[in-house]
Amino acid sequence: MNAEQISALLDRQKPGFALEQAFYVSRDIFDFECEAILRDNWYMAGHVSRIPEVGDYFLWEIMNESIIVVRSSASTVKAFFNVCRHKGSRVCLEAEGKKRMFTCPYHAWTYSLDGRLANARSMGAGFDPADYFLFPCSVQVLCGLIFINLSDKSQADFERLYGNYEPLLDFHGLAEAQVAARDRYPTDANWKLVLENFFECYHCAPAHPEYCRIHSPEAVLAMGSSPDSELRQAYMPVIEAWRERASALGHPVDNFGSAAADPDYRGYIRAPLGNNSLSETEDGKPAAPIMGKFREFDGGHSTIVFNPFSWILGMTDFAVMFRFTPTGSRKTDLEVTWLVGPGLEAGKDYDTD
Ligand code: FES
Ligand SMILES: [Fe+2]
Numbered sequence: 001m002n003a004e005q006i007s008a009l010l011d012r013q014k015p016g017f018a019l020e021q022a023f024y025v026s027r028d029i030f031d032f033e034c035e036a037i038l039r040d041n042w043y044m045a046g047h048v049s050r051i052p053e054v055g056d057y058f059l060w061e062i063m064n065e066s067i068i069v070v071r072s073s074a075s076t077v078k079a080f081f082n083v084c085r086h087k088g089s090r091v092c093l094e095a096e097g098k099k100r101m102f103t104c105p106y107h108a109w110t111y112s113l114d115g116r117l118a119n120a121r122s123m124g125a126g127f128d129p130a131d132y133f134l135f136p137c138s139v140q141v142l143c144g145l146i147f148i149n150l151s152d153k154s155q156a157d158f159e160r161l162y163g164n165y166e167p168l169l170d171f172h173g174l175a176e177a178q179v180a181a182r183d184r185y186p187t188d189a190n191w192k193l194v195l196e197n198f199f200e201c202y203h204c205a206p207a208h209p210e211y212c213r214i215h216s217p218e219a220v221l222a223m224g225s226s227p228d229s230e231l232r233q234a235y236m237p238v239i240e241a242w243r244e245r246a247s248a249l250g251h252p253v254d255n256f257g258s259a260a261a262d263p264d265y266r267g268y269i270r271a272p273l274g275n276n277s278l279s280e281t282e283d284g285k286p287a288a289p290i291m292g293k294f295r296e297f298d299g300g301h302s303t304i305v306f307n308p309f310s311w312i313l314g315m316t317d318f319a320v321m322f323r324f325t326p327t328g329s330r331k332t333d334l335e336v337t338w339l340v341g342p343g344l345e346a347g348k349d350y351d352t353d
Contacts, residue, residue, distance in 0.1 A: 001028035024190040030329035034063045038191075040151040042158060044310035044323055045069055047337060048077060048144045049178040055113060058096040061333070062150070062325045067137060068092050068102065069146060072113040077141055079148045080115045080134035091134065102134075143169035144177060145321070147306070161264055161306075164256060168268055168302060171252050172314045173292025177339035180288070180318065181352045185334040191326035194334065195308050198324070200224055214284040216274030223271060223303070227257060242272035246298045268304040279315045288317040288340045288350035318350070 001022070006029055009020055023029055045060050046069060057070035059082060066082035068091070084091045089106035092099070101118060102111045110119040115134040120127070138153040139146065142162060149158075169175075187194055197203070201224020205212050212220055222235030243253040257267035277284030278297040286297060294316045302314035311322040321337040340350050 001026060001032075003032065006032055018196075019192065024193050025330060027329045030190070030326075033326075038063060038326055040149060040153070041307055041309060042140070042147045042149050042153075042161065043325065044306055044312075044321060045079070045146045045148045046323070046335075047174075047177065047179055047321065047339060048141060048146060049339075050182075050337075051077065053098065055098045055100055057092070057099060059092060059094075060148070060325070061327055063327065065150065066090060067148065067150075068134075069148065070099075070113055072115075076114075077139055077146050078114060079137040079139045079146075080111075081137065083135065084109055085117065085132040085134065086120070142166065143172075144175040145169070145312075147310075161266060165268065165304065165306075168252050168254070168270075168304065168314075169312075171293045172302065172312075172319055173341060174312075174314075174319060174339065176342045177291065177319065178342055178344070179337055180340040180344075180346065180350060181338040183336050185336070186327075187332045187334060188330055189332055190330055191309075191324060191332045194324060194332040198311075198322070199308075210282065214273060214275055214277040214280060214282075219272065219274035223269075238274075239271050242298075242300060243270075246270065246300055249295050249298055251294060251298050251300070252302075264307065266305050266307055268302060270300050270302045272299050273301050279317050280313065280320075282353075286317045287352075288344060290316055291318065291339075291341045 009022060013019065043062070046058065051057060051069065051071040054071050054073060057068055060067045060069055067079050068082045069077065069079045072078045082090050082092055084104040084106065086104065086107055086109045089104050091102045091104045091111060093105060099113070101113070108121065109117060111134050112118045115136055117129040117132040120129060138149040138151065140155060140158040143166060147158065201220050204220050204224060205217065218235050218238065222232045225231040247253045253270055255269045258265055273280065275284060276299065278299055279286045280301060281287045290297070297316045304312040304314060309324045313320045319339045321339065323335040325333040327333050338352065344350050346352060
């Protein structure tokens with residue numbers, strides 16, 4: 001299927017309906033999307049506390065690529081395409097660990113943690129290792145969150161998109177946070193299907209009774225609808241009353257949403273959980289001590305969207321990172337990471353159940 005055929009399919013799209021089947025299964029469309037949409041996106045790949053020491057790394061598989069995310073110095077996180085500059089072998093095979101250097105298993109070219117080619121045997125005169133760095137990805141760290149773009153992007157581009165997020169992330173104490181738990185949910189479905197499901201909460205009442213127990217039914221429907229929907233508008237007085245209480249505590253209540261015409265969909269909102277819940281746990285009670293700069297449990301939670309693939313749900317006592325990674329036309333990997341405050345001990349200070 002070529003670009004013209006894809007655009008013809010889009011032209012006959014009925015507004016308000018799901019996309020046609022081909023968009024959820026076609027390998028050609030997925031390849032097209034990789035270049036047109038997926039390669040240039042700031043994915044929230046992980047939290048710095050996952051790689052606390054120099055040499056700590058993890059691999060992140062996205063589209064057909066493998067990316068090495070490594071703590072290259074005490075203050076620097078870097079990311080490289082996991083492709084040897086000699087003959088294209090994977091340089092690093094283990095999904096995570098600690099390295100002094102990355103040595104390719106094929107002919108043993110060896111790269112330092114900053115991607116420099118440090119050793120290549122018998123390459124002869126005229127060979128300049130400086131020409132054979134591992135290909136880098138663009139990396140930005142914001143309040144402990146590692147963002148990676150596979151395209152060559154500047155810090156200015158990142159700041160244009162997310163410069164205004166820092167106060168809210170800082171209030172949640174994310175820079176000092178630590179990973180309490182992490183889980184992966186590899187899903188046999190196209191990324192658009194997985195994201196559509198995550199965006200809407202029409203299914204929450206029938207499919208997630210435990211989720212609905214701790215939120216009020218109005219909150220579930222309103223917050224799962226678009227900001228200009230009738231449901232959201234009808235719920236606004238409840239949000240406004242809660243905002244007044246939260247702002248009296250000095251807690252953040254500002255919201256932000258990208259304009260409808262902005263291709264970089266993003267935004268954040270703080271809103272009440274409802275049902276007198278204090279946190280998004282099974283019984284609505286806190287699971288950990290207060291994080292960041294919150295003074296007390298205010299019954300609110302933050303939904304922070306960097307882009308459709310990168311979300312944070314921020315409670316007063318913990319935060320949950322959602323990383324959606326397209327890995328094939330019918331494969332999407334969801335990684336969920338739970339963060340709590342620094343220096344806490346599992347089982348004693350917080351409960352991961
Ligand atoms: S392919 Fe890596 S050293 Fe040859
Ligand atoms: Fe769901």
